[in-house]
Amino acid sequence: MRRAYGRLPWRRGAVLGSVLLVLATTPAAPTATGGGGPGPAQSVILLIGDGMGDAEITAARNYSVGAAGRLAMDTLESEGRRTTFSVDERGRPVYVTDSAAGATAWATGRRTVNGRVSKTHDTDRPMPTLLELARDRGYATGSVTTASVADATPAALTAHVTDRSCKGPADMAACPADTRAGGGAGSIAEQTVAARPDVLLGGGAGHFAQTVTDGPFRGRTVLEQARAAGYQVVRDRAQLAAARPGRPVLGLFAPDYVPVEWTGAPAARGGTTPQRCAVHNPARPAGTPDLAESTRAALELLTARAGRPGAPGRGFFLQVEGASIDDRAHEADPCGQLGETVAFDRAVASALAYAERHPRTLVIVTADHGHATQVLPDDARPAGLSSTLVTDEGGRMRLGYGTALPGEPQEHTGVPVPVAARGPLAHRVRGVQENTSLFGTVRAALGLR
Ligand code: MG
Ligand code: ZN
Numbered sequence: 001m002r003r004a005y006g007r008l009p010w011r012r013g014a015v016l017g018s019v020l021l022v023l024a025t026t027p028a029a030p031t032a033t034g035g036g037g038p039g040p041a042q043s044v045i046l047l048i049g050d051g052m053g054d055a056e057i058t059a060a061r062n063y064s065v066g067a068a069g070r071l072a073m074d075t076l077e078s079e080g081r082r083t084t085f086s087v088d089e090r091g092r093p094v095y096v097t098d099s100a101a102g103a104t105a106w107a108t109g110r111r112t113v114n115g116r117v118s119k120t121h122d123t124d125r126p127m128p129t130l131l132e133l134a135r136d137r138g139y140a141t142g143s144v145t146t147a148s149v150a151d152a153t154p155a156a157l158t159a160h161v162t163d164r165s166c167k168g169p170a171d172m173a174a175c176p177a178d179t180r181a182g183g184g185a186g187s188i189a190e191q192t193v194a195a196r197p198d199v200l201l202g203g204g205a206g207h208f209a210q211t212v213t214d215g216p217f218r219g220r221t222v223l224e225q226a227r228a229a230g231y232q233v234v235r236d237r238a239q240l241a242a243a244r245p246g247r248p249v250l251g252l253f254a255p256d257y258v259p260v261e262w263t264g265a266p267a268a269r270g271g272t273t274p275q276r277c278a279v280h281n282p283a284r285p286a287g288t289p290d291l292a293e294s295t296r297a298a299l300e301l302l303t304a305r306a307g308r309p310g311a312p313g314r315g316f317f318l319q320v321e322g323a324s325i326d327d328r329a330h331e332a333d334p335c336g337q338l339g340e341t342v343a344f345d346r347a348v349a350s351a352l353a354y355a356e357r358h359p360r361t362l363v364i365v366t367a368d369h370g371h372a373t374q375v376l377p378d379d380a381r382p383a384g385l386s387s388t389l390v391t392d393e394g395g396r397m398r399l400g401y402g403t404a405l406p407g408e409p410q411e412h413t414g415v416p417v418p419v420a421a422r423g424p425l426a427h428r429v430r431g432v433q434e435n436t437s438l439f440g441t442v443r444a445a446l447g448l449r
Pocket of ligand 2: 326330
């Protein structure tokens with residue numbers, strides 16, 4: 001294993017660490033099916049709608065394909081629900097998670113405190129992640145998001161920090177133990193480059209433009225660190241299309257969040273006049289790839305990386321995040337939220353199309369937590385904010401946001417979220433699952449233990 005972990009606080013974790021150390025030095029023989037890994041799946045695509053609970057999915061379904069229609073994410077054969085709660089420092093349940101603790105749950109198989117990224121809830125120690133385990137077992141790895149690639153959900157795969165705010169070297173106020181000067185591994189952006197996933201696509205150019213303050217890259221930017229690690233850096237759709245799989249790819253398509261797809265009037269007290277969403281956001285540069293395009297590019301690059309000469313002949317692990325479903329729901333911006341959910345669903349469709357051609361691909365679609373959205377009767381008189389949307393099928397849909405005072409950001413909710421899967425081990429998502437169980441499902445699918 002490339003990273004030296006501190007003493008893990010749980011016996012099981014310590015045993016796992018030593019087992020993986022052995023496995024990492026013992027290459028498995030290629031299977032008879034040709035090029036497969038040691039698990040039932042060759043590759044895993046994990047798609048996360050941030051803040052995409054059942055109400056957010058229902059709103060997007062109603063708006064875009066109609067109440068009786070089906071989104072791509074509705075068509076996977078196995079379905080269940082995942083709990084979403086996190087814990088406090090003493091391990092007691094906290095009923096509403098944030099995205100850092102939510103992603104840590106599947107990335108590491110352990111719950112942590114809200115705000116923390118893949119470190120323990122009590123002793124604040126790093127925990128190995130699915131991406132690290134897959135990488136160390138010879139799989140190609142990738143992460144695609146519409147947020148900064150240093151944001152909490154992608155970070156949970158590639159970094160270990162006390163607080164999610166520690167995105168770049170200039171953002172380390174909340175993470176004294178993680179600073180290089182303090183003996184830590186640095187900011188999320190620095191750790192993400194060091195984790196060296198084969199494909200990393202999203203926003204966050206601003207975090208990579210920051211200057212590293214300590215360690216071997218002191219005085220250089222994180223982007224220079226990435227180039228030194230062999231990354232080819234792409235900034236738009238054309239450059240992404242021109243990227244070749246010989247070297248890892250870092251796509252930075254925006255300074256922070258990638259601008260959203262749709263715009264419209266925000267929800268308001270007493271509601272809005274019935275509105276249709278504008279499906280082109282003028283603030284979105286023309287060359288910006290959408291999430292489905294980035295997902296398809298990542299799948300192509302990862303397939304080639306996994307099969308390149310000298311590679312162990314295995315598949316890949318890819319996480320795809322629709323990040324701004326959450327961001328727009330915080331702002332009670334129904335059109336922004338719906339557009340991001342529909343864009344996420346197109347990424348799901350791209351993943352399912354890939355799995356059709358590569359049947360040993362496990363596709364999992366889920367969320368990290370629910371959000372504030374409620375689908376209300378059109379004549380409701382909610383105390384909070386609301387907006388009426390005219391759907392594609394001509395209906396009127398009233399969406400309410402009532403989890404905060406007007407002017408303040410809306411809150412996450414503590415509901416279980418849907419989880420759907422297709423492919424090897426898809427049955428393991430059925431029923432009510434712990435939010436940590438996806439870790440074991442992906443690990444078993446790729447034979448990571
Ligand atoms: Mg997120
Ligand atoms: Zn959120």
